[in-house]
Ligand code: SRM
């Protein structure tokens with residue numbers, strides 16, 4: 331058709347630089363080049379492969395520690411066996427002082443100190459043991475989160491373990507790598523909640539499934555309401571919004587994920603990188619058209635959302651301590667891992683505890699802690715006497731208990747401040763000085779990317795720089811008012827540029843004024 335002068339040509343989007351390199355060579359393509367990379371050494375690897383495409387395999391070049399890579403796994407639901415944990419411990423152990431691991435805010439593990447030349451043999455071990463790190467970084471779907479006590483919680487509605495696994499298998503082609511979903515416009519987060527508490531911050535995911543009885547009444551069919559578009563980024567932070575869709579707790583969940591991912595892949599902006607997450611597409615299309623596009627992709631219509639979800643007002647557990655399971659005579663015990671940082675010895679010990687006292691299963695939480703499930707009543711006392719249970723306490727002091735922290739400047743190039751050690755040290759100091767009557771959840775994040783989720787915290791800290799006495803110093807913006815669980819809401823920034831060296835005093839005042847703390 332010949333365009334008339336009154337017609338305007340469709341706007342052609344200028345692709346961002348990530349799109350250009352993805353178009354030149356797919357991220358997953360480096361899978362076939364690992365032996366070559368191992369042989370040539372990391373210094374000789376093409377820069378875009380090294381710092382970009384390898385992330386499609388979960389291999390992260392760290393500018394802060396050149397040659398010592400971070401390996402990000404996928405642990406759906408945060409669940410792994412003692413056998414898998416032991417393999418990961420052995421990998422970390424071989425790197426001596428460089429080797430360590432972190433439990434992440436998506437109930438996942440990241441290994442540190444890893445050498446590129448070892449990746450082929452590490453991946454062989456992964457394949458033999460059912461571990462994978464595929465598609466865990468860049469424009470892929472991240473670790474899929476679910477209640478850390480799925481299948482064992484007394485208040486469970488839907489055991490989401492199989493569904494989470496099916497969604498991961500669909501996205502990754504059973505961990506082989508799936509080109510259909512490895513070139514999304516941007517990162518993507520999915521969560522499935524199956525209990526009566528929102529244990530996984532569903533509201534900050536691009537797609538989340540929340541348990542809901544279809545008619546709102548408990549005698550109607552149990553399934554999920556779907557919410558979409560939650561995100562944190564330097565440019566924008568938003569809670570997910572209802573898609574106005576209810577789905578049964580069956581393979582429809584997988585289909586909805588597939589359809590939403592397809593609509594995002596085919597229609598999402600690939601221009602300004604700060605405007606490419608799902609919520610920007612929903613804004614551009616309008617929620618109704620977006621929902622219609624998802625239905626078209628599924629080839630079926632979606633039922634409207636249930637009038638209410640089944641999350642209760644009781645709040646969100648941190649799962650630390652001893653809890654009876656729904657299976658009579660069995661218990662799960664949540665152990666506190668300060669800011670999620672662990673070493674090979676700790677990992678071996680966790681594997682041992684799980685085997686000796688439980689059924690060999692280990693679970694991770696989005697608060698970066700560990701749960702050992704399936705401990706019989708008769709073994710509980712002996713378990714609680716174990717040395718690692720003293721180290722990773724079931725009852726840490728009030729402020730130490732609630733710290734969550736992103737990686738920070740020790741390993742992350744984006745970081746404006748050191749986070750993990752500082753978070754733990756300040757909490758220990760203030761616990762020694764103050765009686766704090768109730769839990770105060772504190773989240774630390776080293777830069778505006780918000781990996782440490784400061785907006786969900788009672789008090790959140792976001793790394794920045796400030797000037798003090800004419801010098802640039804590490805500082806934080808302080809967020810307050812984040813709520814989790816049924817009435818989740820994002821916190822707001824209440825203070826800007828507080829130098830970290832002044833934080834102890836500022837926090838003491840905040841804890842006394844807003845949280846009823848008193849001097850010891
Ligand atoms: Fe994150 C990028 C660490 C959860 C938002 N995140 C990064 C990178 C990969 C940057 C880099 O290459 O250095 C960090 C790796 C540092 C390192 O060496 O560990 C990093 N993010 C993390 C982890 C490890 C923080 C932690 O200590 O737990 C978490 C890993 C989760 C996992 O297992 O996959 C992690 N990141 C999050 C979350 C929280 C969540 O998912 O609940 C968010 C906010 C939620 C969201 O995504 O909407 C988050 N990370 C980001 C962003 C901002 C995304 C955006 O749309 O702008 C970036 C930067 C980017 O993607 O450009 C980022």
Ligand code: SF4
Pocket residue numbers: 736737738739742743744745746775776777778779780781782
């Ligand atoms: Fe790195 Fe910033 Fe994420 Fe912390 S919030 S891990 S500093 S990108």
